[in-house]
Amino acid sequence: MSLDLVAAGTVATVVVAGTLRAATPIIFASLGGLISELAGCINVALEGVMLVAAFAGVITSAYSALWFPDAPLWLHPWLGCAAGLLAGTALAGLLAVFHLELGADLIVAGIGLNILAQGLTVLLMAHLTGDKGSTASLTSFALPNLRWPGMDGVPVLGVLLNGDGDAGHNVLVYGALAATGWVAWALRHTVFGLRLRAAGENAEAALAAGLPVKRLRYAGLLLSGLLASGGGVFLGMGYLTLFQADMAAGRGYLALAAVFLGGHRPLGTVAAALVFGGATVMAARLGLLAVPAEVVFMIPPLVTIAALVLVKQHQRLAARRRAAAGRATLLSS
Amino acid sequence: MTVAPLAIALEGVEKRYPNGTLANSGVSFAVAAGEIHALVGENGAGKSTVMKMLYGLERPTAGALRIHGRPVDFRHPGDAIAAGVGLVAQHLNLVPSLTVAENVVLGHEPRRAGGRLDRAAAAARVRALAEQSGLAVDPAATVASLPVGVRQRVEILKVLHRGARILLLDEPTAVLTPPETATLFATLRQLAEAGRTILVITHKLDEVKALAGGVTVLCQGRVTGSARMAELDEGALSHLMVGRDLPPPPPRRTARTRPVPRVVARGLGYVDDDGAIRLRDVGFDVAPGEILGIAGVEGNGQDVLARLLSGAAIPSAGDARLDGRVFTGLSPRAVHALGVAVVTEDRLHDGAAPTLSILDNLLATRYARPPLSRRGLIDRGTARRWAQAVIDGFGVRAAGPDQPMGALSGGNMQKLILAREIADAPAFLVASQPTRGVDIAAASALQSRLAALRDQGAAILLISADLDELLALSDRIAVLYRGRIVARFAAGAVDAQTLGLHMTGLGPSLDGDDHDAVA
Numbered sequence: 001m002s003l004d005l006v007a008a009g010t011v012a013t014v015v016v017a018g019t020l021r022a023a024t025p026i027i028f029a030s031l032g033g034l035i036s037e038l039a040g041c042i043n044v045a046l047e048g049v050m051l052v053a054a055f056a057g058v059i060t061s062a063y064s065a066l067w068f069p070d071a072p073l074w075l076h077p078w079l080g081c082a083a084g085l086l087a088g089t090a091l092a093g094l095l096a097v098f099h100l101e102l103g104a105d106l107i108v109a110g111i112g113l114n115i116l117a118q119g120l121t122v123l124l125m126a127h128l129t130g131d132k133g134s135t136a137s138l139t140s141f142a143l144p145n146l147r148w149p150g151m152d153g154v155p156v157l158g159v160l161l162n163g164d165g166d167a168g169h170n171v172l173v174y175g176a177l178a179a180t181g182w183v184a185w186a187l188r189h190t191v192f193g194l195r196l197r198a199a200g201e202n203a204e205a206a207l208a209a210g211l212p213v214k215r216l217r218y219a220g221l222l223l224s225g226l227l228a229s230g231g232g233v234f235l236g237m238g239y240l241t242l243f244q245a246d247m248a249a250g251r252g253y254l255a256l257a258a259v260f261l262g263g264h265r266p267l268g269t270v271a272a273a274l275v276f277g278g279a280t281v282m283a284a285r286l287g288l289l290a291v292p293a294e295v296v297f298m299i300p301p302l303v304t305i306a307a308l309v310l311v312k313q314h315q316r317l318a319a320r321r322r323a324a325a326g327r328a329t330l331l332s333s
Numbered sequence: 334m335t336v337a338p339l340a341i342a343l344e345g346v347e348k349r350y351p352n353g354t355l356a357n358s359g360v361s362f363a364v365a366a367g368e369i370h371a372l373v374g375e376n377g378a379g380k381s382t383v384m385k386m387l388y389g390l391e392r393p394t395a396g397a398l399r400i401h402g403r404p405v406d407f408r409h410p411g412d413a414i415a416a417g418v419g420l421v422a423q424h425l426n427l428v429p430s431l432t433v434a435e436n437v438v439l440g441h442e443p444r445r446a447g448g449r450l451d452r453a454a455a456a457a458r459v460r461a462l463a464e465q466s467g468l469a470v471d472p473a474a475t476v477a478s479l480p481v482g483v484r485q486r487v488e489i490l491k492v493l494h495r496g497a498r499i500l501l502l503d504e505p506t507a508v509l510t511p512p513e514t515a516t517l518f519a520t521l522r523q524l525a526e527a528g529r530t531i532l533v534i535t536h537k538l539d540e541v542k543a544l545a546g547g548v549t550v551l552c553q554g555r556v557t558g559s560a561r562m563a564e565l566d567e568g569a570l571s572h573l574m575v576g577r578d579l580p581p582p583p584p585r586r587t588a589r590t591r592p593v594p595r596v597v598a599r600g601l602g603y604v605d606d607d608g609a610i611r612l613r614d615v616g617f618d619v620a621p622g623e624i625l626g627i628a629g630v631e632g633n634g635q636d637v638l639a640r641l642l643s644g645a646a647i648p649s650a651g652d653a654r655l656d657g658r659v660f661t662g663l664s665p666r667a668v669h670a671l672g673v674a675v676v677t678e679d680r681l682h683d684g685a686a687p688t689l690s691i692l693d694n695l696l697a698t699r700y701a702r703p704p705l706s707r708r709g710l711i712d713r714g715t716a717r718r719w720a721q722a723v724i725d726g727f728g729v730r731a732a733g734p735d736q737p738m739g740a741l742s743g744g745n746m747q748k749l750i751l752a753r754e755i756a757d758a759p760a761f762l763v764a765s766q767p768t769r770g771v772d773i774a775a776a777s778a779l780q781s782r783l784a785a786l787r788d789q790g791a792a793i794l795l796i797s798a799d800l801d802e803l804l805a806l807s808d809r810i811a812v813l814y815r816g817r818i819v820a821r822f823a824a825g826a827v828d829a830q831t832l833g834l835h836m837t838g839l840g841p842s843l844d845g846d847d848h849d850a851v852a
Contacts, residue, residue, distance in 0.1 A: 191442045191450050198428045198439055205426035208388075209440035209491070210411040322608030327649045330602045330610050 023277020039220025044110025047252025092225020744775025
């Protein structure tokens with residue numbers, strides 16, 4: 001009986017740990033999307049930022065090993081990570097310049113950068129490796145896992161803390177959790193958060209209050225680039241240990257959906273990102289069965305659409321109930 | 334006699350926008366420290382541009398600004414704030430989801446270690462400021478939940494918090510009731526006595542008279558007059574402001590016969606999506622050739638009433654009939670086809686499409702019918718001739734039918750909207766705030782048009798925050814408070830002060846629900 005419980009608990013924690021892992025890139029990107037959205041600039045280029053960051057991270061870590069053969073091994077993934085963050089943030093910076101300096105429409109410019117990122121990463125990959133599909137021919141590095149000691153064989157908790165197979169969680173999984181806490185805290189409790197939200201909600205008021213609205217929007221977009229890059233780096237140097245063409249696979253767009261689904265609140269956004277992560281895990285599980293791959297790939301976007309519709313429907317029903325209650329009072333009075 | 338030092342001085346200031354528009358030219362005037370000075374003039378006269386330059390939102394293309402005797406070159410509002418200048422804009426510039434305290438300290442926040450916002454200190458500062466200046470507010474309230482009058486207090490507190498010695502106010506009373514206006518004026522006088530300098534834009538003669546020590550008149554970007562109030566009577570001031578004497582206000586309907594009402598509303602109620610009751614048991618009659626005025630502080634149901642009568646919203650209870658036919662609950666187009674015309678409250682948002690041409694805006698209600706529509710195509714030639722005739726006939730200052738609507742001043746835009754709505758000689762006109770933010774001359778022209786329409790036998794519902802307008806035009810006045818009609822008056826049986834009391838819920842309540850109690 002108790003053994004069954006442990007087994008069930010273990011399965012559940014495997015799913016939880018897997019969900020967290022699958023959700024990590026979406027959490028990073030959605031936190032980035034949230035910050036820029038609150039600053040008044042929707043960042044449609046999250047997808048492209050993730051791709052560029054993943055690519056730069058993988059390539060840099062691989063070339064770091066070629067260029068500095070004598071350097072300690074731990075250096076290469078961290079160099080890659082830094083390069084990935086830098087490259088992704090730079091792409092977001094490009095979007096900021098297009099929009100804030102040159103007056104380009106955010107949506108159009110963002111989509112343009114996504115298409116650019118898709119093509120550019122494949123072009124450079126083909127040029128460097130001769131392969132248009134992935135960087136499998138290069139030896140690239142993963143960022144380290146963090147493993148809690150003394151958890152060997154501890155049921156449930158061991159799996160939760162150190163993952164299925166006791167290898168620990170990638171450092172960026174913890175990074176995503178830390179980023180969640182930081183974003184939630186900074187938006188609510190810091191002067192910067194207050195100013196960012198003011199600039200996003202009523203730019204004219206912020207301007208009249210003497211706030212540097214443009215600079216705040218730069219900060220919002222650059223921060224969103226930095227956070228989304230964290231997700232991209234995780235994809236290439238944690239989730240997998242190589243770069244694949246189009247490896248962001250729509251996660252940047254899912255992240256945007258998470259921002260709206262989460263009601264523009266940090267914790268809501270991360271909860272929505274976890275739902276999307278869960279859908280990915282479910283898709284992977286179904287992939288083990290004889291379900292056609294096309295159906296499996298449809299699951300995360302279907303969950304997204306279903307979640308958006310359900311939340312809206314729920315709000316509408318609640319509104320209708322409130323209206324009905326109000327009408328009852330109106331007629332009875 | 335000592336001469337007070339000058340707080341504000343403009344010397345030959347010119348502002349030419351990149352598109353060539355000359356907003357100000359050779360503007361010179363000065364305001365002494367501790368003075369309340371009124372800046373008046375028609376819409377598009379360049380008053381707001383002067384304010385913007387004094388607040389660093391625009392930079393003059395020629396001339397000099399001096400603040401407290403020192404020449405200044407403001408590049409952005411931060412510079413102006415540093416020089417002790419604060420602006421209370423016409424469209425209140427607050428962040429709705431933040432609290433009063435957060436809005437007040439925004440840009441000058443008290444901090445704790447680590448860049449954290451010190452909320453307790455912010456609330457304490459706001460409380461102290463509120464006490465000093467007599468502007469009562471709750472620092473912890475969310476701005477979105479506050480009525481307009483209180484939001485304006487927050488706006489003034491915000492300016493004071495930054496240590497402003499000079500306050501610029503752009504039409505501060507446009508959204509206020511008479512009691513709120515009186516409170517505001519008392520506050521402004523108190524601030525002036527404490528040594529602060531106040532420059533206020535207004536359209537209203539009586540406000541200039543009640544408040545200002547000096548007045549400067551702008552017309553087409555230039556100063557056309559400047560005077561001490563002590564030297565002027567209202568006639569001379571009006572002449573100075575308009576450049577000519579105004580026609581007398583349109584006479585009220587004199588025939589007191591009681592024909593069959595044309596419009597009959599009974600038990601109108603509306604519940605919004607949040608379940609809040611916005612309108613409750615509103616009933617009224619309007620006879621042909623009669624104007625029924627609706628008074629009320631903004632947000633007490635006037636907007637909802639107008640939406641129900643125009644077909645933009647469906648009543649939750651009750652209905653309204655035009656010549657016996659129910660017209661509420663129909664689509665706006667069906668309502669219009671029955672002979673109901675609507676001048677909406679927000680002309681930039683609901684009344685017109687600012688980026689489209691005058692022509693397209695005028696077409697909006699009649700493009701689908703002959704003579705402008707022929708076999709499904711718009712006859713641009715006929716339409717253009719008609720539009721030009723409307724522009725000429727209503728005295729609209731515009732370059733031609735192709736000019737974008739948004740390029741017009743508020744008064745000219747409103748003339749075109751009214752022209753469009755009354756072109757088909759409607760049986761019933763719902764006019765919401767028809768002269769808000771419109772200069773005196775245009776307001777007077779618009780009011781004459783309303784009176785003319787009434788004389789042709791139309792029933793008119795006039796919803797207005799301008800009590801002078803209501804008192805001048807209406808045959809009867811009803812007061813809306815919290816979605817109910819709380820008082821009804823015959824014209825001439827009530828004054829602005831009494832209306833103001835009822836508008837704020839302080840009047841004796843209306844006994845019974847007899848819709849024809851006063852008629």
